Amino acid sequence: MRTRDDCLELDRRDGLAARRDAFVLAPGLIYLDGNSLGPLTRSTRERVVATLDDEWATGLVRSWNTAGWMAAPTRVGDRLAPLIGARPGEVLVADTLTILLAKLILGALDLRPERSVVLGDAANFHSDLYVAEAMARRAGRPISFRAIDRDTLDDELGEDVALVMLTHVDYRTGEMLDLAGVTARVHGAGALMLWDFAHSTGAVPLDVTAADVDFAAGCTYKYLNAGPGAPGFLYVRDRFQGVIENPLPGWLGHARPFDFERRYEPAAGVQAFVTSSPSVIAINALDGALDAFDGVTMDEIRAKSLALTDLFIELVEARLPGAFTLVTPREHVRRASQVSLRHEEAYGIIQALIARGVVGDFRAPDVCRFGFTPLYLGFVDVYDAVEHLVAVLERAEHRDAAYATRNPVT
Ligand SMILES: Cc1ncc(COP(=O)(O)O)c(C=O)c1O
Missing domain, CATH: 3.90.1150.10 (Aspartate Aminotransferase, domain 1)
Known part of the structure; x- marks a missing residue:
């Protein structure tokens, strides 16, 4: 021993070892809960204070143009992208994880109109199961959601399976699944793959490009340290951009939001998954938190x-x-x-x-x-x-x- x-x-x-100085942690505290809520970083605090004082207080509404507020979801998405092996333009910071899963489930189901089953892991985090079940009921055609034992996935992958949704790291046990292997088996059965990266992002190396992942979503308040209730992120592989539809369209996902057109026309790329005004302060908190990963x-x-x-x-x-x-x-x-x-x-x-x-x-x-x-x-x-x-x-x-x-x- x-x-x-x-x-x-x-x-x-x-x-x-020296990275610890980037964090605001009380001396002597042993914090073993960064998998639930990561601690504050000094950069996060500085970035939030600057957003409040230099951008909001001073710039007011002008900051939508002058401080890059409108582009924050894709700008910070691009900054986060390397942590999951994504390419520029494939990651968006928005909403929260459960909401993003809902968007991706409904969007993905439209891409497999001839299939009628969504598979999920019975041991998954309850929020994932609630949202998958509810989206299956609201898909606009009969869809059944089956919560299975993930070890039996291969037996369940029939020709009727449209989408498989799994969490890459089990929140309870910490077990990590084989990202590339599972994705390949799901693709082999003609289904689409949606991964939840809540307990993976910033914790383990991920390569969605090499693993050929279709869709993923995660949160940023755990290992990315962006703060309580921080926004989520989604990943849409480039081949699905302009193909998958955001089922919750809003004005800021429009191609020309300030033309105030009556007819919805999605913006190009992952921006189409934006629904509402971005939570600028929270996204900038994430931007500051990502400094802790620079150079590592x-x-x-x-x-x-x-x-x-x-x-x-x-x-x-x-x-x-x-x-x-x-x-x-x-x-x-x-x-x-x-x-x-x-x-x-x-x-x-x-x-x-x-x-x-x-x-x-x-x-x-x-x-x-x-x-x-x-x-x-x-x-x-x-x-x-x-x-x-x-x-x-x-x-x-x-x-x-x-x-x-x-x-x-x-
Ligand atoms: C695996 C997993 N999925 C989903 C969620 C829910 O995330 P949110 O509250 O951002 O919707 C969590 C939250 O901890 C989680 O651990």
């Missing part, structure tokens, strides 16, 4: 992420043998950037850790979830987090009566 000194040495040799490759982030999660698993198993069931895959190719541990008193354990300054989260019914973000976490943080976990269990702090009632957000 590695010692604290070993971890100090790993931190000394870590090329990403996703491969560097991935290498450190795997080293951190390997270390966490090793230490938990050495220090607390048998106490938890590891639900995250051990194989690197199937593991993203979080580790989930099952324990029947998981809620109390997470609360007791938070009281000690180690922030993870709880996912019902019995999962302790820990996210590892290489841009601001060090190896000693991992070591200390495990020592806190040992102390919580040894002293039964998780059984404190204060944790008998769950908070609304867990």
Whole structure:
């Protein structure tokens, strides 16, 4: 088992260690919840203050023209694109993830008019399942949505399947699916593929171009650190641009919004997926947050992420043998950037850790979830987090009566 000194040495040799200074994090806090809400970066704060003071307060309505507000969804989309392996013009920042999934599901269904089934993963995040089911009901023709066990996907891929929607990294277990392999199998069956990248973007290398992904959407408040309720992003592969229709057309997705024409004519490219006025302050917050990725490759982030999660698993198993069931895959190719541990008193354990300054989260019914973000976490943080976990269990702090009632957000 590695010692604290070993971890100090790993931190000394870590090329990403200095990145922590980009983040506003209280000294001593061990933040293992960037997979839920990433922390504030200094650049985000500066960018938001500049948007308020220099653009809104000073420029007022003129800033739509002079500060590039109108182009913000595609400008910041282009900036985000390399993180998922997309090309310029394929990514739009807008709305929120669930809304974007709804747009893409309905749009994609129109492209397979002879087919009548949407497949989703029964273990997916509930919002994805709600929206897929509801869009299937509103598709304008009979569509059935089937929530399946994703391991049986190949058996379910019949000739009636129009669209498959999967989340690339399982929010509960941290299991990562094979982006290119699954997409190829779905295409082989003549269906379209829509990926949810909520727990992937900024956490693991993605290459939608090489994987031949049709459509994807993600959020920016987790590993991209854009702030609570930050806008989502969507990816539409170039071959579908001008082909797939935005089912929620609005004036700013029009080719000439300021001609105020009665007839809708979609703008070229991914801009057609804009419905409403862009949330400029929030998009600029994302723009600032993306500075933290400048000059770093996703491969560097991935290498450190795997080293951190390997270390966490090793230490938990050495220090607390048998106490938890590891639900995250051990194989690197199937593991993203979080580790989930099952324990029947998981809620109390997470609360007791938070009281000690180690922030993870709880996912019902019995999962302790820990996210590892290489841009601001060090190896000693991992070591200390495990020592806190040992102390919580040894002293039964998780059984404190204060944790008998769950908070609304867990
Ligand atoms: C996998 C997944 N899909 C969808 C969502 C919902 O995102 P939003 O609230 O931006 O619609 C989340 C939120 O955490 C998520 O983890």
